[in-house]
Amino acid sequence: MSDDVLEPDDKDWTWVLERACPECGYDARSVRQVEVKNRVYANASAWERVLERPDVRDRPDPTTWSPLEYACHVRDVHRVFGERVRMMLAVDDPLFENWAQNAAAVAGAYRDQAPATVAAELVAAAAAVSKQYGGIEGPQWDRPGRRSNGSVFTVDTLSRYHLHDVEHHLHDVS
Numbered sequence: 001m002s003d004d005v006l007e008p009d010d011k012d013w014t015w016v017l018e019r020a021c022p023e024c025g026y027d028a029r030s031v032r033q034v035e036v037k038n039r040v041y042a043n044a045s046a047w048e049r050v051l052e053r054p055d056v057r058d059r060p061d062p063t064t065w066s067p068l069e070y071a072c073h074v075r076d077v078h079r080v081f082g083e084r085v086r087m088m089l090a091v092d093d094p095l096f097e098n099w100a101q102n103a104a105a106v107a108g109a110y111r112d113q114a115p116a117t118v119a120a121e122l123v124a125a126a127a128a129v130s131k132q133y134g135g136i137e138g139p140q141w142d143r144p145g146r147r148s149n150g151s152v153f154t155v156d157t158l159s160r161y162h163l164h165d166v167e168h169h170l171h172d173v174s
Helices: 013-017 033-050 067-090 101-107 115-134 138-142 155-173
Strands: 144-146 152-154
Touching: 013 155, 033 067, 033 115, 033 155, 067 101, 067 115, 067 144, 067 155, 115 155, 138 155, 152 155
Parallel strands: none
Antiparallel strands: 144 152
């Protein structure tokens, strides 16, 4: 394995919608729809502090992303989920393309990005998707979409899955 490429995480994390995550404590069943937008945005503020750390580029071990790499990933998670929500609201039962996260990290040169720029982009991406979640009403929460592996989401479950992703990664770098 090279210094830039990590083994892909091919685990199916959709189980976090049914039970609490033992690593970070997130419990999707206890999150109300109205909370998602605020928690997504609050999480972005915490990343600003992470990106000011002097060790922001240091990997804790060769198989784990640095805080900077995680922050780039979280920024991109907001962008990807924002696009998926747009698709779910505009298209009946869209199929989402697979997102190869480690390949995105290499292609996006996550390790070389400027922490201050990443912080601003992460906050902007979180604000945009938070605004999206804030505008969803009634039956829109039940609109479906599918991942390439066949996992079926509604806008509601996708938002809770999204929130776990960003909160879990903040736990990873804490």
